[in-house]
Amino acid sequence: xxxxxxxxxxxxxxxxxxxxxxxxxxxxxxxxxxxxxxxxxxxxxxxxxxxxxxxxxxxxxxxxxxxxxxxxxxxxxxxxxxxxxxxxxxxxxxxxxxxxxxxxxxxxxxxxxxxxxxxxxxxxxxxxxxxxxxxxxxxxxxxxxxxxxxxxxxxxxxxxxxxxxxxxxxxxxxxxxxxxxxxxxxxxxxxxxxxxxxxxxxxxxxxxxxxxxxxxxxxxxxxxxxxxxxxxxxxxxxxxxxxxxxxxxxxxxxxxxxxxxxxxxxxxxxxxxxxxxxxxxxxxxxxxxxxxxxxxxxxxxxxxxxxxxxxxxxxxxxxxxxxxxxxxxxxxxxxxxxxxxxxxxxxxxxxxxxxxxxxxxxxxxxxxxxxxxxxxxxxxxxxxxxxxxxxxxxxxxxxxxxxxxxxxxxxxxxxxxxxxxxxxxxxxxxxxxxxxxxxxxxxxxxxxxxxxxxxxxxxxxxxxxxxxxxxxxxxxxxxxxxxxxxxxxxxxxxxxxxxxxxxxxxxxxxxxxxxxxxxxxxxxxxxxxxxxxxxxxxxxxxxxxxxxxxxxxxxxxxxxxxxxxxxxxxxxxxxxxxxxxxxxxxxxxxxxxxxxxxxxxxxxxxxxxxxxxxxxxxxxxxxxxxxxxxxxxxxxxxxxxxxxxxxxxxxxxxxxxxxxxxxxxxxxxxxxxxxxxxxxxxxxxxxxxxxxxxxxxxxxxxxxxxxxxxxxxxxxxxxxxxxxxxxxxxxxxxxxxxxxxxxxxxxxxxxxxxxxxxxxxxxxxxxxxxxxxxxxxxxxxxxxxxxxxxxxxxxxxxxxxxxxxxxxxxxxxxxxxxxxxxxxxxxxxxxxxxxxxxxxxxxxxxxxxxxxxxxxxxxxxxxxxxxxxxxxxxxxxxxxxxxxxxxxxx
Numbered sequence: 001x002x003x004x005x006x007x008x009x010x011x012x013x014x015x016x017x018x019x020x021x022x023x024x025x026x027x028x029x030x031x032x033x034x035x036x037x038x039x040x041x042x043x044x045x046x047x048x049x050x051x052x053x054x055x056x057x058x059x060x061x062x063x064x065x066x067x068x069x070x071x072x073x074x075x076x077x078x079x080x081x082x083x084x085x086x087x088x089x090x091x092x093x094x095x096x097x098x099x100x101x102x103x104x105x106x107x108x109x110x111x112x113x114x115x116x117x118x119x120x121x122x123x124x125x126x127x128x129x130x131x132x133x134x135x136x137x138x139x140x141x142x143x144x145x146x147x148x149x150x151x152x153x154x155x156x157x158x159x160x161x162x163x164x165x166x167x168x169x170x171x172x173x174x175x176x177x178x179x180x181x182x183x184x185x186x187x188x189x190x191x192x193x194x195x196x197x198x199x200x201x202x203x204x205x206x207x208x209x210x211x212x213x214x215x216x217x218x219x220x221x222x223x224x225x226x227x228x229x230x231x232x233x234x235x236x237x238x239x240x241x242x243x244x245x246x247x248x249x250x251x252x253x254x255x256x257x258x259x260x261x262x263x264x265x266x267x268x269x270x271x272x273x274x275x276x277x278x279x280x281x282x283x284x285x286x287x288x289x290x291x292x293x294x295x296x297x298x299x300x301x302x303x304x305x306x307x308x309x310x311x312x313x314x315x316x317x318x319x320x321x322x323x324x325x326x327x328x329x330x331x332x333x334x335x336x337x338x339x340x341x342x343x344x345x346x347x348x349x350x351x352x353x354x355x356x357x358x359x360x361x362x363x364x365x366x367x368x369x370x371x372x373x374x375x376x377x378x379x380x381x382x383x384x385x386x387x388x389x390x391x392x393x394x395x396x397x398x399x400x401x402x403x404x405x406x407x408x409x410x411x412x413x414x415x416x417x418x419x420x421x422x423x424x425x426x427x428x429x430x431x432x433x434x435x436x437x438x439x440x441x442x443x444x445x446x447x448x449x450x451x452x453x454x455x456x457x458x459x460x461x462x463x464x465x466x467x468x469x470x471x472x473x474x475x476x477x478x479x480x481x482x483x484x485x486x487x488x489x490x491x492x493x494x495x496x497x498x499x500x501x502x503x504x505x506x507x508x509x510x511x512x513x514x515x516x517x518x519x520x521x522x523x524x525x526x527x528x529x530x531x532x533x534x535x536x537x538x539x540x541x542x543x544x545x546x547x548x549x550x551x552x553x554x555x556x557x558x559x560x561x562x563x564x565x566x567x568x569x570x571x572x573x574x575x576x577x578x579x580x581x582x583x584x585x586x587x588x589x590x591x592x593x594x595x596x597x598x599x600x601x602x603x604x605x606x607x608x609x610x611x612x613x614x615x616x617x618x619x620x621x622x623x624x625x626x627x628x629x630x631x632x633x634x635x636x637x638x639x640x641x642x643x644x645x646x647x648x649x650x651x652x653x654x655x656x657x658x659x660x661x662x663x664x665x666x667x668x669x670x671x672x673x674x675x676x677x678x679x680x681x682x683x684x685x686x687x688x689x690x691x692x693x694x695x696x697x698x699x700x701x702x703x704x705x706x707x708x709x710x711x712x713x714x715x716x717x718x719x720x721x722x723x724x725x726x727x728x729x730x731x732x733x734x735x736x737x738x739x740x741x742x743x744x745x746x747x748x749x750x751x752x753x754x755x756x757x758x759x760x761x762x763x764x765x766x767x768x769x770x771x772x773x774x775x776x777x778x779x780x781x782x783x784x785x786x787x788x789x790x791x792x793x794x795x796x797x798x799x800x801x802x803x804x805x806x807x808x809x810x811x812x813x814x815x816x817x818x819x820x821x822x823x824x825x826x827x828x829x830x831x832x833x834x835x836x837x838x839x840x841x842x843x844x845x846x847x848x849x850x851x852x853x854x855x856x857x858x859x860x861x862x863x864x865x866x867x868x869x870x871x872x873x874x875x876x877x878x879x880x881x882x883x884x885x886x887x888x889x890x
Contacts, residue, residue: 155274432455534560
């Protein structure tokens with residue numbers, strides 16, 4: 001999402017048009033003459049656009065829909081499962097959970113009942129995993145095959161249409177004086193055939209040769225006007241005797257196929273279909289042959305051509321010939337090409353087209369096909385809403401309004417946003433406000449409803465009121481924070497403005513919020529802080545463009561860089577050490593970004609970068625950094641360590657362990673021992689392995705490394721000692737880690753104090769962590785366990801946790817449990833529901849299901865059980881609770 005519009009005078013696409021030098025001179029120390037707080041500079045830098053309309057399926061009550069899908073999956077016929085898993089995928093996409101999205105796609109692929117479904121969902125999974133080819137290669141190097149979504153032999157999967165009544169049909173008595181052979185004349189040549197075998201090719205031939213037509217008594221029949229060559233006719237004659245087609249060039253097979261269609265020779269046509277399918281080896285082949293396949297009704301060939309297009313996604317959709325083919329088909333063509341999987345296919349193609357360019361013609365064309373494929377209300381909600389979003393981006397307002405209305409009528413309440421935006425464009429702001437008010441009155445209010453209504457409020461006071469409600473209902477929405485922060489900055493309320501934007505950045509590293517804060521720092525001429533934010537942006541998204549996509553962030557980084565002091569290598573390491581110790585993750589990212597511009601040993605820096613990005617919940621960026629670490633490794637043993645972490649982070653723990661062992665065999669390094677210890681501790685269920693982990697961490701600590709990593713190793717070693725009951729040894733590890741400023745060791749030491757029944761010391765230890773760490777929500781949460789005044793102080797700490805990071809679920813569960821203990825059942829359920837509305841979490845649903853069961857609400861308990869099992873179908877406690885609740889259902 002791009003976040004800023006420059007002022008009306010700055011609408012061109014070039015950097016010079018924005019003229020950043022008007023507020024930032026390139027020469028170091030020479031600053032703009034414009035007052036940093038002047039209205040003109042503020043307006044041009046911090047205008048916040050309206051929040052985007054997400055082209056996703058977003059039901060008002062996602063729990064109810066997930067529960068219904070799970071219920072249907074338990075009883076539906078096998079051929080209906082893939083569509084249900086696809087709908088589940090759409091919900092998880094709307095919730096932003098990539099892991100659950102992929103799991104739903106994988107289940108659709110595994111449960112596919114037709115080759116077409118396997119073809120579509122296999123290609124979809126491959127598309128979702130694009131860029132992960134390295135992981136497949138690494139798995140292959142460990143002897144593990146990972147080519148799950150390779151090419152399918154369509155011909156062997158689709159059943160033959162051979163008609164035994166033709167090939168093995170009864171002999172028909174020949175008429176008196178009629179020869180057993182017949183000659184077909186093609187041009188100047190005659191091809192002599194067995195009359196009866198030719199008759200068995202199809203009903204038309206049987207009628208021609210054995211019926212009441214003139215040809216039935218003729219020994220010569222002229223076929224010259226039937227677009228068939230003599231060579232092809234000889235092949236057809238041979239096929240009538242053997243039932244086998246030889247290997248032939250494509251052009252001859254096409255001629256025979258057209259002839260077989262004309263004369264209804266099903267077996268011959270089926271053989272041509274399968275032969276041609278085996279000749280599809282490139283995109284050009286597929287484009288050329290797909291037209292014939294659709295025209296002549298050849299399902300094997302059509303599916304084989306489609307497979308080529310799907311395997312090459314997204315590149316194939318940059319080929320206009322492919323797009324034209326796939327968007328000009330009708331219902332019959334879709335059935336030939338993809339059987340009953342049309343909706344799934346066009347869901348995939350629409351997503352890829354929208355990923356390439358949301359406002360493109362191809363996105364609209366694919367979505368129009370998707371609308372045509374939609375068979376039920378839920379499919380129509382998805383298709384029409386997505387089409388409305390594309391039409392809106394294309395500024396086709398009347399058509400967008402029409403399709404949004406259809407989506408809303410089908411039950412997709414979120415589509416009202418499209419209608420209200422169009423209403424505003426058409427000058428009907430009050431009508432838009434009333435639409436949203438009606439939605440809020442008729443449904444359980446959600447954050448997006450109040451956020452959207454705020455756009456149409458008559459005054460700023462009402463707008464702020466709606467935005468506060470939006471944040472209370474869904475604190476993950478970024479727009480309310482951005483609007484409030486920008487408004488405060490325009491009023492020159494600097495501290496409150498920064499505090500507001502820092503609220504969201506404290507738990508959600510959204511690049512649009514970093515961009516806004518970057519602009520604040522520019523206005524304030526705080527260039528050190530500004531460069532920190534722009535470098536964090538570039539670490540997360542290297543190609544990010546600012547000011548609504550007009551200017552590359554790299555150019556702003558270059559300009560601001562001239563206004564901050566240069567550091568030596570020693571300065572960089574000291575800065576990194578200070579910020580890492582202060583748990584200042586964004587600051588640490590900035591320092592590493594600068595170090596990468598000058599340091600030669602880039603592998604270790606990219607590795608540190610990946611650790612920070614994982615901590616900041618940016619898994620895709622973390623994996624990119626880890627791959628760059630491997631690419632820039634200075635030695636073979638170092639590269640093996642990074643390969644091990646890549647495998648470990650993608651769920652291949654055993655293979656990661658092997659890479660660590662390979663690295664150790666080449667060189668006994670800190671990182672290799674650390675990786676082996678980490679992977680072994682995670683993969684082994686044997687309690688006895690703790691001694692091996694201890695030995696590995698001790699070996700790691702004997703190897704050269706910097707204090708940042710040694711502090712982490714000491715911290716991990718302390719945790720292993722605690723789990724083994726060796727409390728004093730654990731305390732030594734944590735104390736030694738703190739001596740080298742590994743700040744997080746305070747948490748481990750607090751646990752040691754607690755295990756020694758010294759709760760006040762544990763509380764004090766966590767207080768030290770809170771005071772030192774910039775990101776300290778987890779520290780407040782942990783300290784709540786050590787409060788002396790039990791519930792009152794615990795409640796205060798957990799309220800602070802929710803304020804700092806509303807995505808942490810433990811505080812909601814604790815408060816709900818306390819309410820339940822006090823017999824405030826409705827309030828307890830409401831506390832959990834408040835979090836569930838914006839945080840899809842199995843543990844929250846599990847606890848709410850148990851509460852519903854406790855008060856006798858069997859339907860509510862069953863709903864939550866089913867929804868929770870959509871997150872993890874094998875969760876043992878949920879399965880037991882569902883079984884118990886199921887026995888209570890009437």
